[in-house]
Amino acid sequence: MKTTKIMMLVLLAAMLAVFTAACGKNNNNGNNASPAASEPAATASASSSPSAPASEPAVATTKTIKDGLDRDVEIPTNPQRIIVLGNYGEIASLGIKPIGTIGYYLDKYGAEKTAGVENVGQDEADLEKVLALKPDLIIIPSYFKPEVLEGLSKIAPTIATKWGLLPLEHLHILAGWLGKEAEEQAWLAQYNEKAAQAKEQLKPFNLEGQKAVVIQFWSKKIYQHATGVFTPLFKDIGFAPTEKEAAVTVTTEISEEAVVDYVADADKLFILVDGQADIDTYNTLKASAWKNIPAVKNDQVYLVNSARWNDYSTAAMEWMLEDLVKIIK
Template sequence: MKTGRRSLTLLLVVILTLVVAACGNNKNAASPSATGSASPSASESSTPSPSSEPEATTKKIKDGLDREVEIPTKPEKIVVLGNMGEVLSLGIKPIATNDYYLSKYGTDRLAGVQSIGGDEPDMEKILALQPDLIIIPSYFKPEVLDALHKIAPTIATKWGLLPLEHLSVIAGWLGKEAEEQAWLAQYAEKAAKTKETLKPFNLEGEKAIVLQFWSKAIYQHATTVFTPLFQDIGFVPTEAQAAVKETAAITEEAVVDYAAEAERIFILVDGQADIDTYNALKSTAWKNVPAVKNDKVVLVDSARWNDYSTAAMEWMLEDLVKLIK
């Protein structure tokens, strides 16, 4: 009987031990450690995340005619029929342009760029080039815009924006914001160096106006067309010049009063005929104009100064160094 009782006791101990062990295992399974709850298992952490979406190849933009246009995100074959100065300032070389830009910018900047005609673009030439983007000014005829858009996405820049505004818009369209900032930095440096070079002439604060001889007429322009003069170098527009808000014709006789307060006059001329016109005026109708009497009239190349572009801004600085005396 003692042996039986001992065996029963041992059996109860074993059963009790198994029950306690089972309870402990259940508790561990139900309550993971702090480390385990914060970090997934090795197999879970190695599970790859869903693959990212492929980079978009096109995007939609609003152009200068308030049209929504889908364009390539990284266009490589661009035909440029407007705002060539800004396009080049952003480091973009087009595959083709019109004869106007080819003549103005020359082979040094447009080497290898093909011609697609004059004022009216040659649609067959453009089609043969298979461009992936076309840039035009907003004043193109609607039928020309429609024809171009059938060849490739065509975006219109808004007529009347300032060169730096065009630069910013085009940079945003084409993903060239870094290039825009680089150009702005180099232009600021160039303007500062030009101003320092011209410092001996005491130009800062000098009152000035700008005129243009064009097609046997004389025109006055707003100061915003010539920011290198009035912002970067420090010329001050006369009261009459500051009042001009848009391009307008002015008579030879009216120039006498218009230029009365000007210490310096800049005149855009287009060839020898315009130079001859000025030479005749300075000895007749304009002989008593102060800037004329003091030989403070500067004749500048109309082709370089009337481009109204970031390129023209640089050309003005370059020409001032050569022409101011």
């Protein structure tokens, strides 16, 4: 009996030893888990939290355009300091106030449209004055001499507009270059409204369909122009070009004698004059070589301000509408 009790005590001790060892092993495994064993929990925790926002794509500060000289030019996407040496009218129509321009435009456009704009030279740009204004973009017409273009390009990106395009073509191209498409559409809307109002005011005079011709006195010569230069006259008010007027595609000189035949079938003749000397020239021709021209005999000749009509710009388009209302009424 005593032996049996001893055997049972030994067996119980052995079982306790095994149980203790097993518990120790399990505790060690829990306290020393490998990094790999903890990854799923860490991954789950990371995936349950919001992802870090992706960084915004960088906004381009420059872009490359092909200008009127067929050059690829890198320009600012949002220029702030523009010097305008050509196409001032279109730039103004897009709501842009340049920091500088030549005196020719300052005189033509007047203080209202040029307030605060610096003079960089009367007829040609003074490079030192241009440099002093620190422009980030310069706009010129394509007929500038190569050496002038080169000098300006050393100061700031310089883009040339193609000489010979019509005002609305220049407006559209510049709007695309300068990111001013919305301003272009706004100007077109207000111009169309202005043209409609002018046409309504002139309605009692039955001008639509009447034949008209435009010539210009300039530097003791006479020039004929394509009808596209005078869009307000022909498209907006509704005058019809004569057959000879419609055939003109580029500005060309015409002699005093040739004018007699050129304007023979015109109901109205518009002559661009620049000052009293041109007015005197017309009065002399009116009494002599041109006295038998129908428009002259019928007193249907209108002398208009050359500075306002020969600008070939969107600004000139508005001026023509204003002048037509005044002189016809």
